[in-house]
Amino acid sequence: MNHWTRTALKTLSSDQLRTSDTHLYRLDVPGLDGIDIYLKDESTHPTGSLKHRLARSLFLHAICSGKIREGTHVVEASSGSTAVSEAYFAKLLGLPFTAVMPRHTTCKKVEQVVRLGGRCHFVDHAAEVYSEAERLARENGGHYMDQFTFAERATDWRGNNNIAESIFRQLAEEPHPVPDAIVMSAGTGGTSATLGRYIRYLGLDTRLVVVDPENSVFYDSYQSGDASLVSQAGGRIEGIGRPRVEASFLPEVIDEMIKVPDAASIATLHWLEQILGRKAGGSTGTNLWGVLQLAKRMQENGERGSLVTLMCDGGERYLDTYYNPEWVAQHIGDISPYRNQLAVFG
Ligand SMILES: *Cc1c(COP(=O)(O)O)cnc(C)c1O
Numbered sequence: 001m002n003h004w005t006r007t008a009l010k011t012l013s014s015d016q017l018r019t020s021d022t023h024l025y026r027l028d029v030p031g032l033d034g035i036d037i038y039l040k041d042e043s044t045h046p047t048g049s050l051k052h053r054l055a056r057s058l059f060l061h062a063i064c065s066g067k068i069r070e071g072t073h074v075v076e077a078s079s080g081s082t083a084v085s086e087a088y089f090a091k092l093l094g095l096p097f098t099a100v101m102p103r104h105t106t107c108k109k110v111e112q113v114v115r116l117g118g119r120c121h122f123v124d125h126a127a128e129v130y131s132e133a134e135r136l137a138r139e140n141g142g143h144y145m146d147q148f149t150f151a152e153r154a155t156d157w158r159g160n161n162n163i164a165e166s167i168f169r170q171l172a173e174e175p176h177p178v179p180d181a182i183v184m185s186a187g188t189g190g191t192s193a194t195l196g197r198y199i200r201y202l203g204l205d206t207r208l209v210v211v212d213p214e215n216s217v218f219y220d221s222y223q224s225g226d227a228s229l230v231s232q233a234g235g236r237i238e239g240i241g242r243p244r245v246e247a248s249f250l251p252e253v254i255d256e257m258i259k260v261p262d263a264a265s266i267a268t269l270h271w272l273e274q275i276l277g278r279k280a281g282g283s284t285g286t287n288l289w290g291v292l293q294l295a296k297r298m299q300e301n302g303e304r305g306s307l308v309t310l311m312c313d314g315g316e317r318y319l320d321t322y323y324n325p326e327w328v329a330q331h332i333g334d335i336s337p338y339r340n341q342l343a344v345f346g
Contacts, residue, residue, distance in 0.1 A: 002069075002070075004069060004070035005063060005069065008063055008068075008093050009060070009063065009064075011092055011093060012056060012059065012060060012063075012089070012092070012093075015056075015092060016056065019045070019046060021161070021166055021170075022040060022041050022042055022044050022045065022166070023040075023041045023044065024038050024039070024040050024041070024167065024170040024171070024308075025038065025039045025040075025041060025276065025311075026038055026174075027039055027275055027276060028275065029275060029295075029345050029346055030345070030346030031344050031345035031346040032295055032299065032345060033299075034304035034305075035295045035298055035299060035303075035304060035305060035306070035307065036174065036175065036176060036305075036306040036307070037291055037295065037306070037307050037308075037309075038167075038171070038174075038179070038306060038307070038308045038309070039276070039284075039288070039308075039309060039310070039311050040163070040166075040167055040170075040308065040309070040310045040311065041311045042163075042310055042311055042312055042313065043280065043281075043311055043312075043313050043314035045085075046088065047081075047084050047085040047088045047112075048081075048084065048112075048313055048314060048316075048317070049081040049084070049085065049239070049281070049312055049313035049314075050081075050163070050191060050310060050312050050313070051081040051082045051084070051085040051086075052085045052088070053155070053162070053163060054082060054085065054147060054151055054154070054155070054188070054190060054191075055082060055085035055086045055088065055089050056085075056089060057154040057155045057156075058086070058145050058147060058150060058151070058154045059086070059089045059090075059093070060154070061150060061153070061154035062074075062143060062145065062150075067143050068095065068143055071095070071096075072095055072142060072143050073095070073096045073097075073098065073137070073140045073141070073142030073143070074086065074090050074095050074096070074097045074098075074142060074143055074145055075097075075098045075099075075100065075133050075136045075137040075140070075142050075143065075144050075145065076097075076098075076099050076100065076133060076144070076145040076146075076147060077100050077101075077129035077130050077132070077133035077144075077146070077147070077148070078099050078100070078101055078129070078147065079101060079102060079105060079126065079129075079187070079238055079239060080101060080105045080106060080109035080110075080238060080239070081109065081238070081239050081312075081313060082099075082147050083099030083101060083109065083113050083118065083120070084109055084112045084113055084116070086099070086118075086145065087099065087112070087113045087116035087117065087118035088116050090116075090117070090118060091116050091117045091118075096119075096142075097113075097116075097117070097118040097119065098118065098119045098120075098121055098136060098142075099113050099118055099119070099120050099121065100121045100122075100123060100129045100132045100133040100136065101120060101121070101122060101123070101129065102122070102123060102124075102125065102126045102129065102234065103122045103123065103124055104234070105120075105122075105238075106238060106317050106318065106320075106321065107320070108316070108317040108318075109317060121136065125232075125234065126234040126235070126242075126243055127230070127232070127243045127244070130148070133146075134146075147188050147190070147248075148188050148242075148246040148247060148248055149246070149247040149248060150248070151188035151189065151190025151191075151193070151246075151248040152188070152189065152190050152193040152194070152247070152248035152249075152250060153248075154190075155190060155193075155194045157193070157194050157197040157198060157201070158197075158198070158201055159198075162194050162198065163191060163194060163195070163310075164194050164195045164197075164198030164199070165198065167182070167195075167308055168198075168202070171306070171308070174306060175306070176304070176305045176306035177306075178204055178205060178206055178306075179206050179305065179306040179307055179308045180205075180206065180207065180294070180298065180303070180305040180306065180307060181206060181207040181208070181209045181255075181291075181294055181307050181308075182195050182199070182206055182207075182208055182209070182307075182308045182309065183209045183210075183211060183287050183290040183291045183294065183307065183308070183309040184208070184209075184210055184211070184287060184309065184310060185210065185211050185212065185213070185237075185239075185240040185241075185283045185286045185287055185290075185312070186210055186212065186216075186218050186240060186241075186242075186246075186249055187239050187240045187241075187242065187283075188246055188248040188249070189218070189246050189248040189249030189250060190248045191310070192208060192210050192249075192250070192253070192254060193248060193249070193250040193253060195208055195253075196208040196250065196252075196253025196254060197250075197253055199253075200253065207255040207256065208253060208254050208255050208256075209254075209255060209256045209257070209258060209290060209294065210222075210254045210256075210257045210258075211257070211258045211259075211260045211286050211287060211289065211290035212240075212241060212257060212258070212259055212260065212286075213235055213236070213237040213240055213241040213260055213262055213265060213282075213283075213286055214235065214236070214237075214241070214259075214261060214262050215231055215233040215234060215235045215236070215241060215243075216231065216235055216240070216241025216242055216243075217229040217230060217231050217242065217243065217244060217245055218241065218242065218245065218249055218257070219257050219259045221245045221249075221251070222251050222254065222257045223257070225251075227245045228245070229244070229245060230243055230244045231243045231244075236262050236282075236331060236332065237262060237265055237282040237283055237285075237286055238281065238282055238283070238318075239281065239282070239283045239312060239313065240282075240283045240286060240312075258290045258293060260286045260289050260290060261338070262282075262332050263332050263333055263334065263335045263337070263338055264285075264286075264289045264335075264338040264341075265282055265283075265285035265286040265289055266282065266285055266322055266328055266332050266335050266338075267285070267289075267335040267336075267338035267339045267341075267342060268284075268285035268286075268288045268289045268292070268338070268342065269282065269284065269285035269315070269322055269323075270335075270339070271288075271339070271342045271345070272284065272285070272288055273315075275346070278311075278314070278315070279314060279315020279316065279318075279319075279323060280311045280312075280313070280314060280315050281311075281312055281313035281314065281315060281317065281318055281322075282318065282322050283312045283313070284309075284310070284311045284312055284313070285322075287309040287310055287311075287312070288309060289338075290309070291307045291308075291309045292342070292345060294307055295307060295345075
């Protein structure tokens with residue numbers, strides 16, 4: 001092994017040692033009796049989202065696979081969060097980094113990539129990011145990281161403190177340590193793949209439920225089995241929902257999918273702020289809406305138990321969008337019907 005590779009691996013390992021695990025909150029939901037809801041707070045990673053885990057895994061995987069060496073220009077297709085996290089690791093390792101992102105990406109994320117020394121290359125439509133990233137990498141002799149293909153395999157699915165192992169460890173002393181369901185949205189699909197595999201690996205009865213926003217093809221593909229579906233419209237919930245069925249999306253490990261209207265996701269964000277006193281990104285609203293639908297179902301059936309989902313990133317990045325009533329009225333529409341439905345939970 002050459003000196004650069006050895007040093008790079010040591011740099012990644014010492015960086016991980018300096019960080020800590022993320023919190024698992026138990027939400028205090030007045031309208032739910034005997035059903036505990038947990039929220040894994042992935043916003044506290046150094047780069048602010050669950051993509052911190054993915055970026056570390058992708059760099060490790062690419063370095064150990066001999067794809068990234070000293071000076072390799074790393075290129076990624078990203079709707080934002082992955083770009084921020086990969087920019088962080090590229091900087092740590094002294095590698096040039098370019099993110100190819102849709103032009104409408106939240107300004108805060110673009111700023112963060114640039115602050116971390118990365119470059120942003122914009123395309124007009126979400127569906128163009130893949131070919132453009134591949135082209136840039138090819139022309140620069142760089143490496144296209146390709147999160148959408150490699151997310152499911154770069155993560156150690158049997159453990160090594162992956163997100164699934166961390167959740168189950170943190171639940172160990174709770175009243176219902178084996179949750180009835182874990183709910184997650186899909187961007188790459190990598191997190192749901194890790195959760196689903198880990199549940200099977202442990203032989204648990206926990207169901208994996210994946211929620212999907214509007215303008216994403218994951219839900220329809222799951223129902224029909226057609227992996228060739230594509231959509232032209234871009235999604236409005238950053239980080240989740242895709243215009244094509246990504247290779248890292250593994251339908252076989254998913255027990256159920258729920259389609260969530262974008263207005264419901266945003267209404268749930270505002271509801272969460274009242275419950276937890278914290279702002280979160282749009283996908284957290286999608287996740288929690290799914291959890292609350294399952295909780296309602298359990299309550300109607302007289303069941304008790306627990307449900308888990310993720311706060312994928314914090315709300316500070318979205319003050320101008322999901323937390324701005326004018327933006328919401330213009331881009332999402334009327335969220336009051338969903339706000340009224342949420343009122344039963346408190
Ligand atoms: C990437 C992302 C997700 C989805 O996670 P995947 O593992 O890629 O499916 C959810 N929310 C946010 C904010 C994300 O950036």
